[in-house]
Amino acid sequence: MEYCSNIMALFVGGSPAGASTTLRMSAMSALAAALVVTAAVCLLSRMIWMRIISPQAVRDGVSGRIAKQLPPGSMGWPYLGETFQLYSNNPSCFFEERQSKYGAIFKTRILGCPCIMVSSPEAARFVLITKAHLFKPTFPKSKERMLGPQAIFFQQGEYHAKLRRLVLRAFMPDAIRAKIPAIEEIALRHLSSWEGRFINAYLEMKTYAMNVALLSIFGKEEQSYVEELKQCYYTLEKGYNSMPFNFPGTLFHKAMKARRQLGLIVARIMSRRRERGAHHHHHHSDDNDLLASFMGEEALTDEQIADNIIGVIFAARDTTASVLTWILKYLAENPSILQAVTEEQEELIRRRGETMGALNWSDTRSMPITCRVIQETLRVASILTFTFREAVQSVEYEGFLIPKGWKVLPLFRIIHHSPENFPDPEKFDPSRFEVSPRPNTYLPFGNGTHACPGNELAKLEMLVLLHHLTTKYRWSLSGSGSGIQFRPFALPLNGLPIKIDRSQNVQQLKI
Numbered sequence: 001m002e003y004c005s006n007i008m009a010l011f012v013g014g015s016p017a018g019a020s021t022t023l024r025m026s027a028m029s030a031l032a033a034a035l036v037v038t039a040a041v042c043l044l045s046r047m048i049w050m051r052i053i054s055p056q057a058v059r060d061g062v063s064g065r066i067a068k069q070l071p072p073g074s075m076g077w078p079y080l081g082e083t084f085q086l087y088s089n090n091p092s093c094f095f096e097e098r099q100s101k102y103g104a105i106f107k108t109r110i111l112g113c114p115c116i117m118v119s120s121p122e123a124a125r126f127v128l129i130t131k132a133h134l135f136k137p138t139f140p141k142s143k144e145r146m147l148g149p150q151a152i153f154f155q156q157g158e159y160h161a162k163l164r165r166l167v168l169r170a171f172m173p174d175a176i177r178a179k180i181p182a183i184e185e186i187a188l189r190h191l192s193s194w195e196g197r198f199i200n201a202y203l204e205m206k207t208y209a210m211n212v213a214l215l216s217i218f219g220k221e222e223q224s225y226v227e228e229l230k231q232c233y234y235t236l237e238k239g240y241n242s243m244p245f246n247f248p249g250t251l252f253h254k255a256m257k258a259r260r261q262l263g264l265i266v267a268r269i270m271s272r273r274r275e276r277g278a279h280h281h282h283h284h285s286d287d288n289d290l291l292a293s294f295m296g297e298e299a300l301t302d303e304q305i306a307d308n309i310i311g312v313i314f315a316a317r318d319t320t321a322s323v324l325t326w327i328l329k330y331l332a333e334n335p336s337i338l339q340a341v342t343e344e345q346e347e348l349i350r351r352r353g354e355t356m357g358a359l360n361w362s363d364t365r366s367m368p369i370t371c372r373v374i375q376e377t378l379r380v381a382s383i384l385t386f387t388f389r390e391a392v393q394s395v396e397y398e399g400f401l402i403p404k405g406w407k408v409l410p411l412f413r414i415i416h417h418s419p420e421n422f423p424d425p426e427k428f429d430p431s432r433f434e435v436s437p438r439p440n441t442y443l444p445f446g447n448g449t450h451a452c453p454g455n456e457l458a459k460l461e462m463l464v465l466l467h468h469l470t471t472k473y474r475w476s477l478s479g480s481g482s483g484i485q486f487r488p489f490a491l492p493l494n495g496l497p498i499k500i501d502r503s504q505n506v507q508q509l510k511i
C-alpha cells in the first residue's frame with residue numbers, strides 16, 4: 001500500500017517530495033470503484049482507439065516516414081491499464097519484470113495514461129538530451145496549481161532557459177562556496193540537538209535540508225520570515241498528499257490557502273529587499289542568493305518569483321533528505337567504509353588543526369572517499385526511480401513509434417541497477433566510482449535541459465554534515481534496517497529510526 005499510494009501520487013497529483021502519509025484505505029477503495037466504472041466506459045474508447053489510431057497509420061513527426069510499431073508490452077485493461085500491477089508491489093519489480101520480458105523499451109498504461117518506459121542509457125539520452133525538445137515535462141494539473149504554474153519544472157523553451165540561468169547563477173560553485181560557514185553552523189546546530197537521542201533520520205534530515213535550502217534562497221537576513229514560511233510550507237505539504245478536492249475543510253483546500261499565504265510572505269520579503277536596496281543604494285545582485293538572482297536585471301514578475309521559490313524548496317528538501325538518510329543506513333551497515341570515511345575526515349581536521357567548523361571550499365574538494373560514498377548511495381538508492389516526459393509529437397525511436405501525447409518515462413533505477421552498467425549492482429561499493437561511469441549510465445541528477453541545477457549544493461551540504469557527523473558522533477540503527485518505501489522518493493522503511501551519540505574519538509584527535 002505504501003508503494004502504491006505514493007507512486008500513484010506522481011500520476012494523479014498526490015504527494016510531492018516527502019509528504020509522508022499514505023492515502024487512506026477508504027480513499028483507495030473509493031478510487032478503485034471509480035476506476036472500475038470508468039473502465040467499462042473506457043472499453044469502448046479502447047476499441048475506438050485501436051481502430052482509429054492503428055500504430056501503422058501514425059506518421060513519425062521527425063522524418064515524415066511511417067513509424068513501424070508501438071514498442072512491445074501490455075496496455076492491460078482499458079483505462080486501468082496495469083495500474084494495479086504497478087501499485088500492488090515494489091515498483092522496481094514491475095519495471096524489472098517487464099524489462100526482462102520485453103527489453104529496454106516497452107509500453108503500458110497507468111491510470112489512464114498510455115506510457116512508454118525506457119531503460120537503456122541510449123534511450124534516456126534520446127529523451128532527455130538529443131530530442132529533449134520533443135519531450136515536454138508533464139505533471140498533473142493539481143500539482144502545477146499547488147507549486148505554481150510558472151515554476152521551472154513545467155517549462156520549456158525561452159522562459160525555461162531564462163529561469164535556468166537565474167537558478168544556476170545562485171547554485172554554481174562560485175555562489176555557494178561563500179555559504180559554507182552558514183551551512184556548517186546549521187549542520188552543527190542540528191547535530192548537537194540530536195546528541196544522545198533516538199531520532200527519525202529522515203524527519204531530521206528534512207529539517208536540515210529545509211534550513212539549508214532557505215539559506216540558499218533568502219540568505220541569512222530574512223530569517224524573521226522564515227518560521228512563518230516553514231509553517232505554511234508544512235500545511236502545503238500535507239494537502240499535497242490528498243486528493244485534489246478544493247472545497248472548505250479538505251486538506252487540499254487548506255494547502256491551496258497556505259500556497260497563497262506563501263506567495264504573500266515571499267512578496268513581503270521582496271518588498272523589504274527593494275526598500276533596503278533603495279536606502280543603501282546597493283544592487284540586489286550584490287547578494288548571491290536565489291532571491292537576489294531572481295530579482296536581478298532579468299527581472300521576473302513577483303508571481304513568477306514566488307512560484308519558483310516554492311518550486312525550489314520542493315525540489316531541494318526531500319530529495320537531499322532521502323539521500324542523507326540512505327547514506328546513514330549504508331555507512332552503518334558497512335563498518336569498513338564508515339571507517340575509511342571517518343579517517344578521511346579526521347585527516348582533514350588534523351591538517352586544519354581544529355574541530356569546530358571553519359571548513360572551506362578546498363576542504364570540501366578533498367574528500368574523495370566521502371564523495372564516492374555519496375555517488376554510490378545516489379546509484380543504489382536511486383531516490384528518483386524515474387522521471388516523466390510527454391511526447392509533443394509522434395516520434396520514432398529504434399523503429400518503434402512513440403505516439404504524440406504518450407508519457408515517456410526514463411527508468412533511472414533500472415539503468416543504475418543494470419549489471420551491464422554496474423557489475424554486481426546490488427552491492428554497495430563506493431570504490432566502483434574510482435573509474436567514471438559510462439555516459440548516461442549514471443543519472444541521479446537527470447541529464448539535459450532539465451538536469452538538476454542544485455546538485456552542487458546538495459553535494460556540499462551532504463559533505464559538510466558528514467564531516468561533522470563522522471568525526472564527532474556515532475549512530476546505530478534502531479529499527480530492522482531493511483525495507484524500502486516510496487514517498488514518492490525511495491526511502492528506508494519508517495524513515496530510518498536511529499540513536500546518535502557523541503563519539504569517544506573526538507579526544508583522540510589530539511589537536
Ligand code: HEM
Nearest residue numbers: 152153315316319320323387444445446450452453454458
Ligand atoms: C540529492 C539531492 C537531489 C537529487 C537526487 C535531485 C535530482 C533531480 C533530478 C533527477 C532532476 C531532473 C528531473 C527531470 O529531469 O525530470 C532535478 C531537477 C531539479 N532540481 Fe534537483 N535534486 C536534488 C537536490 C536539489 C537541490 C538541493 C535543489 C535546489 C537547491 C534542486 C533543484 C532542482 C530544480 C530547480 C530542478 C528542475 C530543473 C529544471 O526543470 O530545469 N535539486 N533534480
